[in-house]
Amino acid sequence: xxxxxxxxxxxxxxxxxxxxxxxxxxxxxxxxxxxxxxxxxxxxxxxxxxxxxxxxxxxxxxxxxxxxxxxxxxxxxxxxxxxxxxxxxxxxxxxxxxxxxxxxxxxxxxxxxxxxxxxxxxxxxxxxxxxxxxxxxxxxxxxxxxxxxxxxxxxxxxxxxxxxxxxxxxxxxxxxxxxxxxxxxxxxxxxxxxxxxxxxxxxxxxxxxxxxxxxxxxxxxxxxxx
Amino acid sequence: xxxxxxxxxxxxxxxxxxxxxxxxxxxxxxxxxxxxxxxxxxxxxxxxxxxxxxxxxxxxxxxxxxxxxxxxxxxxxxxxxxxxxxxxxxxxxxxxxxxxxxxxxxxxxxxxxxxxxxxxxxxxxxxxxxxxxxxxxxxxxxxxxxxxxxxxxxxxxxxxxxxxxxxxxxxxxxxxxxxxxxxxxxxxxxxxxxxxxxxxxxxxxxxxxxxxxxxxxxxxxxxxxx
Numbered sequence: 108x109x110x111x112x113x114x115x116x117x118x119x120x121x122x123x124x125x126x127x128x129x130x131x132x133x134x135x136x137x138x139x140x141x142x143x144x145x146x147x148x149x150x151x152x153x154x155x156x157x158x159x160x161x162x163x164x165x166x167x168x169x170x171x172x173x174x175x176x177x178x179x180x181x182x183x184x185x186x187x188x189x190x191x192x193x194x195x196x197x198x199x200x201x202x203x204x205x206x207x208x209x210x211x212x213x214x215x216x217x218x219x220x221x222x223x224x225x226x227x228x229x230x231x232x233x234x235x236x237x238x239x240x241x242x243x244x245x246x247x248x249x250x251x252x253x254x255x256x257x258x259x260x261x262x263x264x265x266x267x268x269x270x271x272x273x274x275x276x277x278x279x280x281x282x283x284x285x286x287x288x289x290x291x292x293x294x295x296x297x298x299x300x301x302x303x304x305x306x307x308x309x310x311x312x313x314x315x316x317x318x319x320x321x322x323x324x325x326x327x328x329x330x331x332x333x
Numbered sequence: 334x335x336x337x338x339x340x341x342x343x344x345x346x347x348x349x350x351x352x353x354x355x356x357x358x359x360x361x362x363x364x365x366x367x368x369x370x371x372x373x374x375x376x377x378x379x380x381x382x383x384x385x386x387x388x389x390x391x392x393x394x395x396x397x398x399x400x401x402x403x404x405x406x407x408x409x410x411x412x413x414x415x416x417x418x419x420x421x422x423x424x425x426x427x428x429x430x431x432x433x434x435x436x437x438x439x440x441x442x443x444x445x446x447x448x449x450x451x452x453x454x455x456x457x458x459x460x461x462x463x464x465x466x467x468x469x470x471x472x473x474x475x476x477x478x479x480x481x482x483x484x485x486x487x488x489x490x491x492x493x494x495x496x497x498x499x500x501x502x503x504x505x506x507x508x509x510x511x512x513x514x515x516x517x518x519x520x521x522x523x524x525x526x527x528x529x530x531x532x533x534x535x536x537x538x539x540x541x542x543x544x545x546x547x548x549x550x551x552x553x554x555x556x557x558x559x
Contacts, residue, residue, distance in 0.1 A: 144370040144371050144372065144452070144454070144475075145370050145454045145475055145476075145479055145482070145483060146370065146471075146472070146474060146475025146476045146479065172482060173455060173482060173483060173484075173485075174481065174482060174483075174484060175481050175482050177478055177481070177482060196485065198424065198453070198455040198456050225455065226370070226454065226455075226482070226483070227424070227453060227454070227455050227456075228370075228371045228452065228453070229399060229424040229451065229452070229453050229456070230424050230453075230455070230456065245372075246372070246474055248372060248472055248474030248475075248497060248500065249370075249371055249372020249474075250371075250372045252403055253371055253372065255400065255401050255403070256371070256398060256399060256400060256401050256403060256452070257371060257399060257400075257452070258399075258400060259399075259422065271474060273503070274474065274500060274503055274504075277499070277500055277503060278500075
């Protein structure tokens with residue numbers, strides 16, 4: 108009997124993630140892995156973002172949920188190609204699940220794949236999906252003390268979206284305290300305070316995401332040129 | 334080499350949980366396992382609750398966090414005995430961790446142990462800690478669609494605290510929609526809409542919790558009587 112230990116299983120995931128990354132790069136498609144707690148506002152952010160990028164960036168979405176297709180249905184209603192992944196109990200997406208989902212998207216017609224991970228600020232941090240960039244979404248209602256309490260997920264992020272800034276005046280959230288705590292674990296991540304509800308701060312976030320999508324395309328062209 | 338499979342490990346946890354439950358019952362101490370996402374307001378709810386129960390119910394707290402003692406320090410500042418459990422990466426508490434924490438509380442001087450689980454709405458659902466009652470805390474900022482999306486944790490709860498109802502007017506949260514979704518997976522759990530910030534709804538919740546603590550004491554007396 109072959110016994111796979113945790114370290115080996117992590118290596119299996121890393122290998123599959125590397126395969127996803129090569130596959131996407133060869134097609135000039137970028138992928139973002141969006142991680143946050145239940146109710147951080149990941150789907151709402153995607154809805155607002157997709158509407159602003161329409162006509163510029165061709166996006167496909169992979170929706171990760173424990174159960175239900177509710178989020179997938181919301182994205183499909185935006186006219187966006189979407190694959191719903193139900194983990195049926197599991198607390199995170201892994202690279203193999205995403206590989207299957209990629210099989211069900213027409214990648215040659217896309218610039219960007221946005222993966223909405225399962226609502227969880229802990230477990231998804233340990234699983235590389237083969238993404239180009241990793242984004243953490245945290246709402247102002249969750250409190251400004253989270254980077255120190257959940258350092259793994261913040262340490263691994265290229266961008267942090269502080270969502271629901273329209274609520275900030277009704278909470279104890281202080282953006283300066285949050286940023287101070289964040290910079291202890293991550294000095295370089297881009298920081299975007301936004302409200303998907305009233306549109307505040309969406310432009311710089313969308314600009315950053317379009318840059319990620321275009322860099323995927325440039326990379327593919329230069330690979331083909333070699 | 335002995336290989337422990339997932340099912341056996343779950344049984345090990347169940348056995349340790351049963352031990353915790355017997356130990357607490359013999360001393361007439363009740364235990365609540367409080368589960369919710371990061372930022373659901375679990376610590377804030379505990380602070381407000383402990384202050385209202387002071388002088389009536391002698392409570393000890395076990396604080397579960399991935400890293401940091403921030404929540405433990407907040408509870409200790411209320412003059413409450415507290416043991417901080419740092420899981421150092423793990424996404425949930427298990428019965429063995431709680432057993433160690435119970436060793437560090439003076440149980441004969443307590444009526445109730447409140448366990449604040451790691452911020453996570455998925456993984457803690459699968460781990461019995463030996464609690465008398467299980468409570469899920471969800472903030473109005475997280476959205477009213479969560480019972481269907483995270484059914485395991487809602488199915489296993491004896492009480493649901495909908496926190497941050499002071500924010501409800503600034504969100505899309507509808508209490509009726511939430512309750513409709515909840516009742517599809519859990520027909521009996523008590524439901525407490527509260528704001529720990531302004532005190533709304535705390536009295537019925539505290540009344541329920543005092544009832545749990547007192548039932549633990551009665552159970553112990555009748556056990557001794559037998």
